[in-house]
Amino acid sequence: MRISLIVAVAENGVIGHHNDLIWKLRDDMRFFATTTRGHCVITGRKNYESIPERFRPLKDRVNIVVTRNTAYEAPGAVVVHSLEAALDSARQSGDAEVFVIGGGQIYRELLASGEVDRQYITHVEGAPEGDTFFELSQLKSGWTCTELMQQLADERNELGFSVCRYDRTEMTA
Numbered sequence: 001m002r003i004s005l006i007v008a009v010a011e012n013g014v015i016g017h018h019n020d021l022i023w024k025l026r027d028d029m030r031f032f033a034t035t036t037r038g039h040c041v042i043t044g045r046k047n048y049e050s051i052p053e054r055f056r057p058l059k060d061r062v063n064i065v066v067t068r069n070t071a072y073e074a075p076g077a078v079v080v081h082s083l084e085a086a087l088d089s090a091r092q093s094g095d096a097e098v099f100v101i102g103g104g105q106i107y108r109e110l111l112a113s114g115e116v117d118r119q120y121i122t123h124v125e126g127a128p129e130g131d132t133f134f135e136l137s138q139l140k141s142g143w144t145c146t147e148l149m150q151q152l153a154d155e156r157n158e159l160g161f162s163v164c165r166y167d168r169t170e171m172t173a
């Protein structure tokens with residue numbers, strides 16, 4: 001199973017503020033939906049709760065919520081108590097590619113584990129104020145970048161952005 005993460009990040013590493021997104025990028029939302037549809041998505045409890053109730057669990061996907069709270073309930077989603085348990089659950093479902101969809105804590109933990117194979121990164125123009133960050137400097141080595149999409153700011157997207165896929169560079173002996 002390929003382990004992928006998917007994130008939209010500003011030039012200063014900001015990904016969120018007050019447990020919410022900070023931009024409206026409809027075409028990036030569409031990219032997110034098309035890319036993750038049919039797969040398992042792993043989310044931290046805070047990110048899950050930041051999704052408007054009418055949109056969660058995210059449809060056409062197995063939603064796996066990570067929390068330390070053993071009494072936590074998320075109807076229609078799978079609840080687990082560690083990132084490893086989340087990855088095991090996705091493996092057991094037979095998914096060929098699982099998507100870790102945030103937020104900040106879960107991305108950090110996944111990157112620290114060294115288990116991520118692919119990163120889908122939406123590079124958003126600008127440096128907004130925020131309280132949740134994604135580490136961009138980790139992309140500087142060990143990853144091969146393929147640009148998938150470029151979008152100027154317009155009536156559907158309040159900021160310009162580009163979407164890149166980063167695949168872990170194969171190590172040769």
Ligand SMILES: NC(=O)c1ccc[n+]([C@@H]2O[C@H](COP(=O)([O-])OP(=O)(O)OC[C@H]3O[C@@H](n4cnc5c(N)ncnc54)[C@H](OP(=O)(O)O)[C@@H]3O)[C@@H](O)[C@H]2O)c1
Pocket residue numbers: 006007008009014015016017018019020021043044045046047048050066067068069080081082083101102103104105106107109132
């Ligand atoms: N721009 C983007 O692409 C993007 C994507 C996703 C999210 N976001 C933003 O990110 C922010 C949320 O991120 P966040 O860092 O605050 O929270 P988060 O990563 O979504 O969730 C953190 C929670 O996950 C649980 N957790 C974390 N590590 C765990 C572990 N090892 N074992 C068990 N449970 C664990 C804990 O839940 P309990 O407290 O219940 O134990 C913890 O409080 C929001 O602003 C959201 O909008 C942005």
